[in-house]
Amino acid sequence: MPDHTKSDIDATAPEVPETKGTGEGTTVAGPSRTEREFTVAERSQAQLVIRRFLQHRLAVGSLIVLLAVVLLAFVGGALWKYNVADITPDESQPPSWEHPFGTDAVGHDSFAQVLRGTQISLGVAVLVALIATFVGTIWGAVAGFYRGWLDTVLMRIADLVLTLPLLAVAAVLGDVAGGSWWLIAFIIGGLYWAYVSRVARGVVLSLREKEFIEASKALGASDLRIIFKHLVPNALGSVIVNATILVAIAILIETALSYLGFGVRPPDTSLGLLVSDNQTAVSTRPWLFYFPGLFIIIIALTINFIGDGLRDAFDPQQKKVRA
Amino acid sequence: MLAYALRRLLISVPILIASTFIVFIGGALTANPLNQLQARNPPPPPRVLELERQRLNLDEPLLERYWNWLIGLFQGDFGPSVHSNLDLGSEVIARFGVTFRLIFLAMLIALILAIIVGVISAVKQYTKLDYTFTFFGFLFLAMPSFWFAILLKEAGISFNNAVGEQVLYTIGDSSVYVAGGAWAEFTDVLGHMVLPTISLALLSFAAWSRFQRASMLEVLNSDYVRLARAKGLRRGKVMRKHALRTALIPLTTVTALDLGAIISGAVVTENVYQWRGAGSFLLESIRNDDVYAIQAWLLISATFIILFNLVADLLYGVLDPRIRYA
Numbered sequence: 001m002p003d004h005t006k007s008d009i010d011a012t013a014p015e016v017p018e019t020k021g022t023g024e025g026t027t028v029a030g031p032s033r034t035e036r037e038f039t040v041a042e043r044s045q046a047q048l049v050i051r052r053f054l055q056h057r058l059a060v061g062s063l064i065v066l067l068a069v070v071l072l073a074f075v076g077g078a079l080w081k082y083n084v085a086d087i088t089p090d091e092s093q094p095p096s097w098e099h100p101f102g103t104d105a106v107g108h109d110s111f112a113q114v115l116r117g118t119q120i121s122l123g124v125a126v127l128v129a130l131i132a133t134f135v136g137t138i139w140g141a142v143a144g145f146y147r148g149w150l151d152t153v154l155m156r157i158a159d160l161v162l163t164l165p166l167l168a169v170a171a172v173l174g175d176v177a178g179g180s181w182w183l184i185a186f187i188i189g190g191l192y193w194a195y196v197s198r199v200a201r202g203v204v205l206s207l208r209e210k211e212f213i214e215a216s217k218a219l220g221a222s223d224l225r226i227i228f229k230h231l232v233p234n235a236l237g238s239v240i241v242n243a244t245i246l247v248a249i250a251i252l253i254e255t256a257l258s259y260l261g262f263g264v265r266p267p268d269t270s271l272g273l274l275v276s277d278n279q280t281a282v283s284t285r286p287w288l289f290y291f292p293g294l295f296i297i298i299i300a301l302t303i304n305f306i307g308d309g310l311r312d313a314f315d316p317q318q319k320k321v322r323a
Numbered sequence: 324m325l326a327y328a329l330r331r332l333l334i335s336v337p338i339l340i341a342s343t344f345i346v347f348i349g350g351a352l353t354a355n356p357l358n359q360l361q362a363r364n365p366p367p368p369p370r371v372l373e374l375e376r377q378r379l380n381l382d383e384p385l386l387e388r389y390w391n392w393l394i395g396l397f398q399g400d401f402g403p404s405v406h407s408n409l410d411l412g413s414e415v416i417a418r419f420g421v422t423f424r425l426i427f428l429a430m431l432i433a434l435i436l437a438i439i440v441g442v443i444s445a446v447k448q449y450t451k452l453d454y455t456f457t458f459f460g461f462l463f464l465a466m467p468s469f470w471f472a473i474l475l476k477e478a479g480i481s482f483n484n485a486v487g488e489q490v491l492y493t494i495g496d497s498s499v500y501v502a503g504g505a506w507a508e509f510t511d512v513l514g515h516m517v518l519p520t521i522s523l524a525l526l527s528f529a530a531w532s533r534f535q536r537a538s539m540l541e542v543l544n545s546d547y548v549r550l551a552r553a554k555g556l557r558r559g560k561v562m563r564k565h566a567l568r569t570a571l572i573p574l575t576t577v578t579a580l581d582l583g584a585i586i587s588g589a590v591v592t593e594n595v596y597q598w599r600g601a602g603s604f605l606l607e608s609i610r611n612d613d614v615y616a617i618q619a620w621l622l623i624s625a626t627f628i629i630l631f632n633l634v635a636d637l638l639y640g641v642l643d644p645r646i647r648y649a
Contacts, residue, residue, distance in 0.1 A: 156338065163342050163625040167587030168605055172617055175609045176353040252467055256591050259469045260606060275470050279595075282477045293470040300465035 045233070052313035059309020062302035069298060073122065077115035084108070084116040084269060095287050102287040104278070114291050117271040120264055121251055122299065124185045128250035131189030133243040136196025141235070143197070144204030145227065155201065161194035167253065171262040179265030188253050192246070199242055203235050237314030241307055248303040255296055271296050328637055335629045339622075340393070346621050347389050347614075354612040356381070356405050379403050379615075392618070402615035415604065415619045421496050422600035425516065426589050429523035434578065437528050441535025442567060445543060456532065463529035468588050472522035472595040479518045491517050496598040519596045526588050527581055534577055539570040572642045579635030582628050 043051075054060060082088065082099075086109060093103045101110035143154040170187050177183040207213065208231070216226055255272030257263035264270035274292035282289045356379050360367055380388050380403065392402050401411035444456045463471075479491040492498075492515040501511045542548060543566055551561045586601075593602035601620065608616035 160338055160342050160345070162583065163338060163628050164346070164621060165583045165586040165590075165624050165628070167590060168621065168624065169346075171590075171606070172350070172609055173353070248465065252465075255467050256469060256587075259467075260591065260594060262609065272467070272469075275467070275473070279473050282473060283480075289473070293467060296467045296470065297462070297465050300467075301461060304461055304465060 049237075049310075049313045053309050056309035056312060058305050059312075062305035062309070065298065066302040066306065069118065069295070069302075070122065073115050073118035077112070077119055080109075080112055080115065082109035082112040084112050085267070086112065092285055094285075101291045102285065104281075104285070104288055110288055110291060113269055113274060114271070114295055117269045117274050117292055118295050118299070120181050120268060121254055121271045121296070124181050124188070124254045124264070124270070125247045125251040125299075127182060127185035128189040128192060128254070129243050129246040131186065132192040132196050132246060132250075133239060135189070136193035137200045137235075137239055139193065140197035140200030140202075141204045141231070144201040145208060145223075145231070151201075154197075158194040158197045161191060162198075164191075166191050167256060167260075170253070170257055171260060174257055174262035179263070179268065181264050181268065181270070184254060184257065184263050188250060188257070192250070192253075196242065196246070200235070200239065203238050204231060207231055207234055237310075241311045241314060244303060244310055245307040248300040248307070251296060251300055251303075324637070324640065327640075328633070331633050331636065335633065339625060339629060342625055343393070343618065343622055344389060347392065347618055348385065350614040350617055351385055351388065354614050354617075356612050356614055358612045359405065378407065379405070392615070396622075401619040404616050405611050405613045411616055411619050415601070415616070415623060418599070418601045418604040419623055421598060422586075422589050422593065422602060424512075425496075425519055425523060425592070425598070425600065426585055428516065429520045429589075430527065430578070430585060432520065433524040433527040433531060434574070436524070437531035437535050438571065438574070440528075440532040442539050442570070444532070444536040445539035445570075446562070448540065456536075460529050460533050463525050464533070466525075468522065468526050469591045469595055471525065472519070472592055475518050475522055476595060490514065493518060494597050496596075496600060515596075519592050519598065522595070523585065523588050523592045527585060530581070531574065531577065535570070535574055538573045539566065542566045542570040568642075572639065575635045575638050575642065579632045582631045583624075586624050586628075 087107045088099070088103060088109055089107060090099060090103050091107045092105050093099050095102045099109050099111060101114055103109055104113075139154055139158065143151040166188070169191055170184075173187045174184060177187060213226060213230055216230060221229070251271075254263055255270060255275070258265075258270040258272030259276040261276070264273055266273070271292045275289065275296075278285070278288035278292070355361075357372065357375060360372060360375055376382055380391065383391065395402060399412055401415065404411050404414075440456050440460075444453045447453050476493045479493045483489055483491060483493075492511075496515050497508075497512050498515075501508045548561060548566050551565045552558070556565075589600070590602035590605060592598075593600045594606065597603075601624075605617065605620045607613075608620065
């Protein structure tokens with residue numbers, strides 16, 4: 001991604017009336033000598049990205065849906081009249097106004113359970129994305145920037161982690177960890193960083209060969225200056241996009257782990273655990289099975305669309321949307 | 324090429340050994356194989372516990388235990404299981420045999436479908452067909468595999484009910500007893516495989532078809548494809564010989580990198596369809612704190628992942644003439 005901070009000029013902004021021809025207009029008399037033919041507005045890269053993103057209709061729509069789900073889970077979950085552990089007198093009720101998602105055989109309100117599950121699953125997924133992105137980016141960036149033996153050592157360690165199927169190792173560790181949500185997040189994040197480090201290394205490897213890095217080196221810039229002034233701002237786009245999509249991947253891993261019984265465990269709940277608990281009820285009480293799955297799909301789907309929109313917004317070669 | 328392959332193979336061995344070491348130490352520090360015995364009521368006499376401790380090599384220091392395990396491995400001994408009469412070596416290989424049947428068929432189907440859908444999507448970019456494929460691609464990417472597998476299992480059951488005959492099996496990897504010789508056995512296994520294979524294949528298909536679409540689009544917009552058209556080659560020929568061939572290359576790497584995820588997916592799929600494959604073997608071993616069994620499982624899957632990646636790298640060199648291994 002070339003460094004184009006503050007260099008994008010908006011040439012399409014407010015048109016200035018044509019001043020050719022009549023003779024009177026050619027000499028602009030008056031106090032404002034700075035008036036030009038084009039109004040040039042300076043925009044930071046962040047502004048450009050946001051403008052481009054806002055023009056991506058699917059991504060903006062997804063963001064709204066995702067925010068609604070998050071609000072529903074965290075605010076709605078706190079306000080809803082039933083709690084996860086509450087046992088209501090209604091048993092095996094189909095969805096109604098009283099119980100929007102129905103109830104299970106014991107009388108638990110499924111709506112409250114799904115909201116609680118969404119809270120936990122989202123919490124795990126976001127924490128996983130943060131941990132894996134933080135560790136993986138630094139790991140891969142250091143390897144790609146310094147090359148040599150450090151690169152070899154760091155990437156071999158990452159290879160080591162990559163030789164093991166993630167879900168299997170997470171299940172082994174999850175069995176010992178005992179089911180608290182943040183421990184599960186640390187386990188998955190502690191295994192997923194290796195994938196992130198590979199991507200980060202690739203980005204840095206291609207960036208460090210770019211002319212503007214070479215130029216700043218020739219001008220005598222220190223390593224730290226190059227890293228913070230040139231590498232970080234330019235790699236930020238791919239890092240943010242990857243971290244976003246990682247949230248979707250993490251929610252699928254966490255729910256699969258909880259489904260197998262090695263993730264989040266009772267008394268707490270997660271969307272995967274809810275599917276697991278109700279998998280025998282598909283034909284008898286389908287609402288118990290469908291809603292948790294539907295929430296996983298909505299969350300993962302919207303995050304993928306948002307990631308897609310962000311990728312387009314961060315792409316400097318993007319010509320379709322000229323913000 | 325051969326030298327490169329050998330060198331890669333040699334580098335893989337220390338990685339594999341290091342990975343077994345980490346897993347072994349991790350397993351030994353966190354799991355207690357005597358758990359089940361100690362939890363028994365009435366508690367077993369101390370003599371029994373002591374004997375079991377010795378049988379599982381728990382009386383040896385940690386490093387010595389690992390070293391003995393590694394030496395034993397070269398003699399085909401995977402170490403003692405918590406089930407005293409179980410030979411881990413033959414058990415784990417038999418279980419993986421069942422699972423690899425599922426994995427390879429699923430990968431094959433996913434690859435073929437992904438290539439077809441990806442190429443059509445790219446050639447017909449921004450048409451209704453492309454949008455439909457894209458929609459389903461995103462949907463399957465966001466779908467939890469276990470949830471879809473359970474739904475498919477339900478659909479299989481209602482299909483059987485509608486037909487009035489057991490066509491699709493929803494439980495197990497094969498029937499315990501099949502009358503009618505080899506052909507009947509074959510169709511029985513096949514009938515058990517249909518639904519799990521679809522469940523597993525869909526997982527990779529979604530990602531791979533998206534990838535294939537992007538890679539095909541990149542090639543279609545390249546200069547040499549435009550040149551091939553400009554010099555008067557027929558469209559079909561350009562598509563097949565110039566575009567498709569080049570666009571298939573990146574998929575080999577992605578396929579190899581995804582093997583780990585597919586093995587993980589197989590664990591979940593087997594759990595839904597109650598197969599007695601490597602997946603259930605792993606989950607049972609974890610529940611029983613059977614450290615040597617977990618070790619054997621991870622060793623075999625890690626070996627396969629490393630070998631598969633090596634093959635993909637070599638294949639990459641064969642397919643892409645721009646890459647030369649010195």
